[in-house]
Amino acid sequence: MSLPDRRHALFTFANGFGLLGLAGVLADATSASGRDAVSAATDPLAVRPPHYAAKAKRVIFLFMSGGPSHVDLFDSKPKLKEFAGKPLPFEQPKLVRTKTVNLLPSPFKFAKHGQSGADVSELFPNLAKRVDDLCILRGMYADxxxxxxxxxxxxxxxxxxxxxxxxxxLLYGLGTENRNLPGFVVITPSQPAQGAPLWSNSFLPAAYQGTLVSNLNKPIENLADAGTDTTQQRRELDALGRLNALYQKGRENDTLLAARIASFELAFRMQKEAPEAFGIDGESKATKALYGVGDPATDIFGKQCLMARRLVERGVRMVQVYHTQTAKRSSCQLWDQHGGLRSELPANCLATDKPIAGLLEDLKARGLLKDTLVVWGGEFGRTPTAEGTDGREHQPFGFTMWMAGAGVKGGLTYGSTDDFGWHATENKVHVHDLHATILHLMGLDHEKLTFRHAGRDYRLTDVSGRVVKEVLA
Structure with missing residues (x-):
């Protein structure tokens, strides 16, 4: 294989795996070569100290795309049975999509679990056993x-x-611990309708974009270069790096160019470490069974969660796991039950319950939960009123999420909605507050983590947000 062909093969791998935005992943300075094309002074992924001592080193965000129904999963509302079929006894907010009036009690049973006695739906029997690890946020709201x-x-x-x-x-503020893997990985078999903007770097340097994994059976395309050995490939990359470094002179502020140059180095390094990191075949039968791998109902999300554990175990800063596909259905928004509440919601819970409980158990057994923050939730909840006879509408005014692991109080239920589950009423937590708290647990002050763009300083929480100190251990 000629040098141009080998260069193209490595480029194809880097591009196919979304690495062309991952600048600054450099080799150890063993020689004056292409590995120094982006100098250490401009290395955007170098590990940086947090603003203060961090409780968490990494984040796994389990995103239930579509909006899981809080009143059917974690927020039991007996009043819904008392008022079943009757109109909501107060005026709905002006911001509604469709005017759903009559209250719909949950068709699923709730029971109290763990020492904390938290209410959990029968749809989450495995997660209910881990409820004392969860910090349940029942007063979430969005805009x-x-x-x-x-x-x-x-x-x-x-x-x-x-x-x-x-x-x-998080990558911008802290860098990444493993120089041979992406620092921010997104695992989703079916992309959410919003796509790449959900894990985009936007105006931050290109190094900080998320790396997408969509094929669980073959997460890394074009990885192997069968045409040459690694020594020869190293020489070729060094030569290519020197040429790129010459071209980059006078273009130091072009982060996309720097990203493209450095992506070749990351691709080369991943050839050694990535197959082992992303591959789950070497896991024991017991571990695979813990996550539900091999069971048709749980296999897809089980593989996603197991892959997430393997990545954070190897120093990946954040892994976002989207639930967008089951054995029987592929959809961008699986948890969007405008209809089919009695059949689709149990199917979603069946697909995710065992993998999530397995993830928490596995992290804890390996000593990783103490410094790994796990977050569960969707973009909003569902109305306590009925859409049709078997559905619920979108609900941003009050819903449930939970966190577990590093720095949060397990067994705590924080916040509440009204008697019907419509409005967050007590200990409310806005999306900005959630983000501020996640950053805080990672050792970052959300008011100090800023980036200058278009003449002003931007931050994740915009101009609001508070750290919810009441949930911190």
């Missing part, structure tokens, strides 16, 4: 009633415009 804006806000803090994602901000 947008539609999927696009709400997903953007939950992932980037902004509803309409392109802004850097949570993972991008």
């Amino acid at each position: 947008n009633i539609n999927h696009n804006g709400a997903c953007l806000q939950m992932n980037t803090g902004e509803q309409a415009f392109s802004r850097p994602s949570l993972g991008s901000w």
Whole structure:
């Protein structure tokens, strides 16, 4: 294979895996070569100290795309049974998509679990056993009633415009511990409707964009270069790096150019470490069974969660795991039950319950949960009123999320909605507050983590947000 062909093969791998925006992943300075094309002084992924001592080193965000129904999963509302079929006894907010009037009690049973006695739906029998690890936020609220804006806000803090994602901000603030793997990975078999903007770097340097994994059986395309050995490939990359370095002179502020140059180095390094990091074949039968791998109902999300554990174990800063596909259905927004509540919601819970519980158990057994923050939730919740006879509408005014692991109080239920589950009423937590708290747990002050763009300083939490200190251990 000629040098141009080998260069093209490595470029194809880097491009196919989304690495052309991952600048600054450099080799150890063993020689004056292409590995120094982007100098250490401009290395955007170098590990940086946090603003203060961090409780968490890494984040796994389990994103249930579509909006899981809080009143059917974690927020039991007996009043819904008392008022079943009757109109909501107060005026709905002006911001509604469709005027759903009659109250719909949950068709699923709730029970109290763990020493904390938290209410959990029968749809999450495995997760219920881990409830004392969870810090359940029942007073969440957001600002947008539609999927696009709400997903953007939950992932980037902004509803309409392109802004850097949570993972991008974490990389910008802290860098990455493993120089041979991406620092921010997104695992989703079917991309959410909003797509790449949910893990975009936006105006942050190109190094901080998320790396997408969509093929769980073959997460890394074009990885091997069968045409040459690594020694020869190293020489070729060094020569290419020197040429790129000459071209880069006078273009030091071009972060996309720097990203493209450095992506070749990351691609080369990943050839050694990535197959082992992303591959789950070497896991024991017991571990695979813990996550539900091999069971048709749980295999897809089980593989996603197991891959997430393997990546954070190897120093990846943030892994975002989207639930967008089950064995029987592929959809951008699986949790969007405008209809089929009695059949689709149990199917979604069946697909995710065992993998999530397995992830928490596995992290804890390996000593990783103490410094790994796990976050669960969607872009909003669902109305306590019925849409048709078997559905619920979008609900940003009050819903549930949970966190577990590093620095949060396990077994705590914080906040509440009204008697019907419509409005967050007590200990409310806005999306900006959630982001501020996640950054705080990672050792970052959300008011100090800023980036100058278009004449002003931007931050993940815009001009608001508070750290929810009441949930901190």
